[in-house]
């Protein structure tokens with residue numbers, strides 16, 4: 001497993017399950033755990049004479065070995081170098097603020113994660129950055145004069161997709177940078193850097209870590225200079241994840257392939273079942289062959305996400321459905337082990353009152369479908 005000259009092992013030839021189990025782990029040492037325990041340190045002991053030059057660890061804000069292990073793991077899966085952040089928002093705002101300058105133009109998704117839009121209008125416009133919102137499915141305007149394009153594909157919560165390779169070619173021709181929010185797909189579902197994106201940003205809070213017990217974000221890139229700028233930003237602002245959260249995240253990555261496989265299979269079954277019900281409308285899942293996102297999604301995604309969206313008509317019916325269900329819990333976020341549903345209008349998303357983002361967990365498909373049908377029947381009509 002050792003790479004050339006003791007460098008990181010090249011595991012790119014292995015399948016997803018194998019890569020997840022081994023991602024970012026050091027060479028095994030007899031008597032030591034596979035995943036070294038978390039290192040908690042604010043300052044570290046320094047060499048009295050050589051100072052910080054003598055070890056990779058000097059102070060906890062820039063340096064933490066547990067965080068570096070997690071970054072090696074995510075970097076392996078994304079196919080680039082990785083920087084971990086305290087949350088997805090910390091990662092996304094780090095890219096926006098370290099790349100954009102007054103007078104620059106940025107394109108952001110009109111139908112993406114709403115706090116990014118709020119940040120853009122409240123903060124970016126306030127410092128003289130021009131912000132244009134574009135629907136994920138396009139059409140995208142001419143990119144001349146644009147500094148950065150951020151897309152979210154599949155988009156949360158509407159699940160539209162955009163063609164990353166095509167947009168990357170257009171961005172490169174226009175001298176713009178392309179960043180892709182890979183939260184919904186995860187690096188196993190989509191490889192934006194291979195498709196030509198300059199940067200990946202993501203929330204690791206969702207399916208990547210999947211246990212609904214931590215917040216995490218990351219930025220990945222093959223552009224060393226760009227990543228150095230983002231790293232300097234992180235060191236200065238201190239938007240780092242704690243050692244224990246980084247360790248929990250790394251531990252959780254080992255099962256990513258297994259979790260996604262079940263979540264995606266559950267989503268396929270839920271989407272088909274919901275589409276066949278006369279009392280559910282607007283079913284969206286990029287893996288449904290008649291979904292508007294399918295033509296691009298089926299080429300671009302290596303696996304379909306575990307999220308389905310649909311409309312139950314009004315807030316009351318969503319509440320009755322959730323009260324009647326024994327396996328679906330009301331919760332925001334997505335990608336966790338437990339199936340959850342979120343009525344997005346309650347958070348201010350620009351969607352109808354009965355719009356539900358449904359996040360499939362890893363329960364048995366038959367149990368989930370039976371519960372879903374029973375709860376919808378009990379919830380009654382509109």
Ligand SMILES: *Cc1c(COP(=O)(O)O)cnc(C)c1O
Nearest residue numbers: 087088089113156183203205216
């Ligand atoms: C949740 C989410 C974020 C923000 O991540 P946090 O970890 O909650 O800060 C960003 N982008 C997308 C697509 C998300 O779903």
